[in-house]
Amino acid sequence: MGKGEIYMEGTKLDKRTKWTYCIGATGRDMAYALVSMFLLTYIQYTMKLTVAQYAAISAIMVVCLLWDAINDPMMGIIIENSHLKAGKFKPWIFMGVILNSIVIICLFTVRPEGWGFVAFFGVGYLLWGMTYTMNDIAYWGMLPGLTSDPGERNWLVTVQGIFICIGQFSVAGLLPDMVAGNAIMAYRTAAIVIAFCFIGFQLLTVFGVKERKRPEKKRTLSLKDMFRIFLRNDQLIVIGIACLLFQIGNGLLIMIGMNFFYFEFGYSVGGSLVFWFTIMYGLGTLLSEASFAELSKKFTRNQIITAATIITIIGYMLFMSVGYILPKSVILLNIIGFLIFFSQGAFNITMIVMLNNTIEYDEVRFHERHDSIISAVRSFATKLASAVDQAVVALILIISNIYAISQKISGLEIQAGTGEITSENVIVQADKFIQTADAGQRFILRLGIVAVPVVAIVAAYILIRRKYIIDERKYEELVAEINRGKGVEL
Numbered sequence: 001m002g003k004g005e006i007y008m009e010g011t012k013l014d015k016r017t018k019w020t021y022c023i024g025a026t027g028r029d030m031a032y033a034l035v036s037m038f039l040l041t042y043i044q045y046t047m048k049l050t051v052a053q054y055a056a057i058s059a060i061m062v063v064c065l066l067w068d069a070i071n072d073p074m075m076g077i078i079i080e081n082s083h084l085k086a087g088k089f090k091p092w093i094f095m096g097v098i099l100n101s102i103v104i105i106c107l108f109t110v111r112p113e114g115w116g117f118v119a120f121f122g123v124g125y126l127l128w129g130m131t132y133t134m135n136d137i138a139y140w141g142m143l144p145g146l147t148s149d150p151g152e153r154n155w156l157v158t159v160q161g162i163f164i165c166i167g168q169f170s171v172a173g174l175l176p177d178m179v180a181g182n183a184i185m186a187y188r189t190a191a192i193v194i195a196f197c198f199i200g201f202q203l204l205t206v207f208g209v210k211e212r213k214r215p216e217k218k219r220t221l222s223l224k225d226m227f228r229i230f231l232r233n234d235q236l237i238v239i240g241i242a243c244l245l246f247q248i249g250n251g252l253l254i255m256i257g258m259n260f261f262y263f264e265f266g267y268s269v270g271g272s273l274v275f276w277f278t279i280m281y282g283l284g285t286l287l288s289e290a291s292f293a294e295l296s297k298k299f300t301r302n303q304i305i306t307a308a309t310i311i312t313i314i315g316y317m318l319f320m321s322v323g324y325i326l327p328k329s330v331i332l333l334n335i336i337g338f339l340i341f342f343s344q345g346a347f348n349i350t351m352i353v354m355l356n357n358t359i360e361y362d363e364v365r366f367h368e369r370h371d372s373i374i375s376a377v378r379s380f381a382t383k384l385a386s387a388v389d390q391a392v393v394a395l396i397l398i399i400s401n402i403y404a405i406s407q408k409i410s411g412l413e414i415q416a417g418t419g420e421i422t423s424e425n426v427i428v429q430a431d432k433f434i435q436t437a438d439a440g441q442r443f444i445l446r447l448g449i450v451a452v453p454v455v456a457i458v459a460a461y462i463l464i465r466r467k468y469i470i471d472e473r474k475y476e477e478l479v480a481e482i483n484r485g486k487g488v489e490l
Contacts, residue, residue, distance in 0.1 A: 013152055020208025021146065022160040027097075027201025028139065029167030030194045031104060035128060036386065037172055040393065041258055042108060042187045043121075044406050045179075046413050051398060053118050058394030060122045065387035068129040069380050073226050075137040087211040089142040096135025097202040101195035103128045108191035111184075135202070142211065161289070169282045176258055176274035180267050180430070181423030183413040230377065232366065236358040238467040240377045243351055245460035247385030248392075249453030250344050253337075254281060256393050256449055259402060263437055263445065264323070265330075267409065267430035273330055280334050284341030292349045300472055301350050302465065308347035309461040313454055315340035320450045347457070352378065357470045360478040396448035400441045408433045 043049070043057060084091045107124045111117065143156060171194065179186040230236060257277060261270035295304055318336045322328060355378055363369045397403040412426045421429075470478070 013146060013156075014210065017146065017209050018152075018156060018159070020204045021142070022156060022163050024139070024201050024205030024209075025160050025163045026167040027194075027198040028135070029164045030171050030201075031100065031198040032132070033168045033171040034175070034190065034194050035104065035107070035132075037254065038175060038187070039107065039125075040255075040390065042183070044259075044397070044403065045410050046183045046187065046417075047111070047117060048407065048410055048414065049114070049117070051403065053115060054403060055394060055398065056118050057121055058390055060118070060125060061390045062387045064122075064125050064129050065383055065390065067126070068133060069383035069387070071130065071133055072137060072379055072383070075133050076141065079138055079141060089138040090206050090209070090211060092134055092138035093142075093202060094206050096131055096133075096138060097199055100128065100131040100135055101198050103131055104195045104198075105191050108187050139202075139205070142209070146209070146211075165282055165286060169278060172254070172281075173275045173278040176271040176278075178271075180271045181413075181416060181426040184417035229362070229368075229374070233358055233362045233374070235361050235468060235470055236355075236374060236377060238463060239351065239355045239358060240381055242460040242463045242468070243355065243378055243381035244385055245456045245463070246344075246347060246351060247382050248388050249456035249460075250348065251385065251389050252392065252453050253340065253449055254278075255389055256396065256445075259397065259406070260445060260449060263402065263405075263434055263442055264328070267434060268427045276330070276334055277337050280337040281341045284338045285345040288342045288345030289349050292346065295346070296353075301354060302471065305347050305350050305461060305464060308343040308350070309457060311343035312340060312347065312457055315343060316450045316454050320446060344457075347460075351460075351464075354464070354468060354470065357475050357478075360475065360482060361470055364478050364481050392448070392452055396445060400444035400448070402437065402441060402445055405433050405437055405441075 040058075040061070044054070049057070079089065079092055082088070082092075103124060107121070107128060110120060110124075112120050143160075146152075146156065171190075175186070175190055178190070230240075258270070258274055261273045261277070264270065265273055292304075299307075315336055318326065319333070319340065322333055322336070326332060355374070359369065359374050362374065394403075397406070409426075409430045412421065412429050415421045416423055416426045
């Protein structure tokens with residue numbers, strides 16, 4: 001296809017566009033995994049901060065994540081209203097990746113002390129969220145506009161998912177094993193390398209993808225319109241709240257996992273064990289998503305989420321029992337982790353289908369269709385849940401007094417960073433500090449990891465079963481009514 005030509009409905013995409021778009025996801029999710037999974041841990045184990053300063057940082061993260069959830073639709077409106085020569089999405093992808101990469105490097109390398117760091121972090125984290133949103137909304141917004149062919153879209157989503165996993169798990173799996181005894185330099189190096197990977201992979205998308213030209217809309221939806229669409233759809237509200245509850249439970253085990261392994265198995269060994277636990281996370285999630293199509297042929301969605309809820313509860317109870325009733329075994333923990341992640345993955349993808357089905361429900365009731373707006377509810381719920389999780393993590397660490405012990409380790413890492421002591425000395429001394437944590441502190445840490453997800457996921461399940469009415473039969477009725485209105489023969 002030559003320069004300036006327009007992609008027609010249903011045409012096949014060229015290979016360059018398909019692959020450069022999908023591969024671009026790798027760097028994005030490397031960067032996102034670094035910040036979302038490790039920024040708070042980096043602060044906890046490399047900065048000397050009082051409990052008040054740490055609590056302030058946690059509060060800042062909560063506020064910024066809340067704002068991040070709100071500004072997604074605002075960024076969408078900005079992009080929709082922009083008319084740039086370089087394309088609808090590419091300029092925002094480019095500006096977003098450059099600015100966000102600079103912010104990432106600063107967050108992991110600039111180190112003022114005390115309240116000065118708190119102030120710096122507040123500005124930096126706010127800028128990180130806004131610049132990432134700039135890139136994120138543009139990148140995902142590009143996908144529906146590349147092709148209308150169902151086969152092409154399915155291919156894009158599938159291959160893109162593979163590269164997302166590569167990006168996430170390369171960081172989540174490898175970084176924990178690198179930081180013990182050399183945390184400041186390890187995080188700094190990782191931030192620089194990942195930032196350049198982010199830029200490199202996204203530039204592939206910017207220069208490789210051929211954007212499809214579309215006629216400009218005569219009317220762009222406002223924020224008022226968006227909230228009106230959200231609030232009028234009772235089933236969207238139900239599944240949106242359920243998504244929020246589920247995501248609160250879904251992410252906590254990974255977010256606080258490093259602390260758990262540190263305090264159960266030691267500073268150096270714990271980091272390496274996180275790698276294998278992350279592998280279980282990746283395998284469990286991928287296999288549940290890959291098997292969903294077959295499961296949905298044999299079972300109803302309600303049956304799938306019922307089974308997923310039961311298995312998830314059993315998994316967390318087993319996790320709670322390791323070292324108390326069950327033997328303290330790394331292999332056993334990984335098996336349990338796989339069980340939890342597989343069932344949570346099945347629950348999650350079922351909810352995504354349920355959320356998407358509210359689009360047709362809305363169309364039948366109000367004779368309007370708003371795919372992208374309704375789909376954005378999941379992103380909103382995920383970011384809002386991240387804010388809650390950050391607050392929960394900080395609360396667990398402070399209440400259990402684990403944070404106080406980690407600050408002693410942080411002092412060692414600072415000394416190692418200035419060359420005062422060796423990495424080996426850090427590990428030896430850190431393990432001695434960890435051993436000062438009593439059984440009660442470890443129990444509180446584990447109870448927080450288990451109790452919050454179980455309560456949240458059970459609440460999500462009860463809400464869906466009691467209030468969500470769009471089962472398979474109801475959905476078929478909705479589709480049939482829409483087709484009749486379009487004059488489609490059934």
